[in-house]
Amino acid sequence: MRKYKNHPALSFASFISARISFQSNRTFSKLIVRIAIVGIMLGLGVMILSVAVIRGFKQEIRQKLRGFAGDIQIQKFDNNNSYQNSPFTNDNAFIKKIQSNPLFSYIMPIATKPGIIKTKSEIEGVVMKGVDKSYDWTFFKNIMVAGKVIDFKDTVESQKQIMISSFTASRLKLKVGDKFIMYFVQEPLKKRPFYISGIFDVGVEDIDKTFVVGDLALIRKLNNWNPDEIGGYELRVSDFDQLEGANDFLSDKMPLKLKSYMVSESYPAIFEWLKLLDVNAQVMLILMLIVAIINMISALLIIILERTSMIGIFKAMGAGNWTIQKIFLYNASYLIGIGLLLGNIFGLGISLFQYKTHFFTLDEASYYMKFVPIQIRWMDMILLNAGTLTICLLVLIVPSMLVAKISPVKAIRFK
Numbered sequence: 432m433r434k435y436k437n438h439p440a441l442s443f444a445s446f447i448s449a450r451i452s453f454q455s456n457r458t459f460s461k462l463i464v465r466i467a468i469v470g471i472m473l474g475l476g477v478m479i480l481s482v483a484v485i486r487g488f489k490q491e492i493r494q495k496l497r498g499f500a501g502d503i504q505i506q507k508f509d510n511n512n513s514y515q516n517s518p519f520t521n522d523n524a525f526i527k528k529i530q531s532n533p534l535f536s537y538i539m540p541i542a543t544k545p546g547i548i549k550t551k552s553e554i555e556g557v558v559m560k561g562v563d564k565s566y567d568w569t570f571f572k573n574i575m576v577a578g579k580v581i582d583f584k585d586t587v588e589s590q591k592q593i594m595i596s597s598f599t600a601s602r603l604k605l606k607v608g609d610k611f612i613m614y615f616v617q618e619p620l621k622k623r624p625f626y627i628s629g630i631f632d633v634g635v636e637d638i639d640k641t642f643v644v645g646d647l648a649l650i651r652k653l654n655n656w657n658p659d660e661i662g663g664y665e666l667r668v669s670d671f672d673q674l675e676g677a678n679d680f681l682s683d684k685m686p687l688k689l690k691s692y693m694v695s696e697s698y699p700a701i702f703e704w705l706k707l708l709d710v711n712a713q714v715m716l717i718l719m720l721i722v723a724i725i726n727m728i729s730a731l732l733i734i735i736l737e738r739t740s741m742i743g744i745f746k747a748m749g750a751g752n753w754t755i756q757k758i759f760l761y762n763a764s765y766l767i768g769i770g771l772l773l774g775n776i777f778g779l780g781i782s783l784f785q786y787k788t789h790f791f792t793l794d795e796a797s798y799y800m801k802f803v804p805i806q807i808r809w810m811d812m813i814l815l816n817a818g819t820l821t822i823c824l825l826v827l828i829v830p831s832m833l834v835a836k837i838s839p840v841k842a843i844r845f846k
Contacts, residue, residue: 448761470726471770479778487804498570516662542662561647578629
């Protein structure tokens with residue numbers, strides 16, 4: 432008892448727990464304890480990886496869709512469901528109202544028009560997205576495979592330039608600088624010569640196989656629109672989590688003849704798929720947590736049975752059941768702590784390795800990207816660690832109640 436008196440800050444339960452955790456020579460339970468630690472390590476590691484990969488997927492795919500189509504598109508409110516926009520007059524007062532609102536990052540005029548690309552040996556149906564010199568090219572500059580974005584310095588030359596996707600370039604066997612004729616189906620049929628200024632790769636097949644990017648002024652000319660008429664607005668919000676709030680603001684402020692469409696409404700199948708990823712992550716977290724809990728329950732029961740004689744002696748000396756239970760709960764917390772530490776090293780290590788190297792690849796046609804994306808949030812790490820520790824300890828209170836069933840006389844004889 433002299434050593435215990437020299438540690439006044441330690442309770443009886445924590446002192447005994449430290450002794451049996453770090454200074455025990457028993458070997459019977461070592462294998463089970465190690466298995467339990469490995470189980471917690473793998474469970475937490477897989478949970479960290481699952482959350483990081485799911486967040487990475489959602490972030491990357493969402494950024495691709497937002498980068499190309501914006502967060503909200505505003506078009507004329509009519510029964511037109513085609514890619515040929517109905518025109519309306521560009522409203523400078525409305526633009527200034529949006530630009531002054533911190534909910535929005537930018538607003539840009541656009542228009543779309545379907546056409547057919549014809550080369551010497553191939554044809555391909557596409558939709559031309561028309562933009563002007565005010566367009567924010569930040570996203571496109573990051574996804575350019577070859578060439579450059581449209582140069583609007585020369586208003587005549589810009590109408591001859593076009594950007595196509597790597598998907599379309601591959602199908603039509605085209606490269607930067609190549610020329611082709613594009614036909615626009617209207618009365619009368621019109622055709623225009625283009626040369627490829629750049630090739631981009633969004634990584635979303637629905638976009639890459641459908642769209643090319645050209646000059647908004649050309650669409651105005653083809654459609655016989657007035658110089659101040661456009662097909663729509665493309666808006667970007669400052670915080671995607673406030674997308675619905677921003678859309679509600681637009682509903683109140685924009686003219687009645689216009690209607691807004693969120694990116695989640697424009698690509699519902701992809702966003703529904705992203706929601707299913709959340710369900711998969713929740714199932715994975717629950718399964719890994721169950722494995723960790725079962726391992727710890729098994730280890731704790733074996734440790735208690737191994738220490739039956741010690742429990743009997745402590746009871747004979749007057750120790751209460753809860754005091755003895757705390758010894759084993761403290762012991763379990765030490766083991767869980769080791770497992771959590773190793774799990775963090777394992778999960779974070781693989782996550783950082785993938786983030787830096789993109790070692791694990793994917794089929795872009797199926798997953799919209801070429802590698803497994805990773806996004807690590809420290810709040811996720813804190814919640815996973817705290818949640819695993821708390822749930823494991825709460826669940827372990829039940830098996831620790833085995834202590835109350837042990838009789839001091841039988842326990843001492845058991846030794």
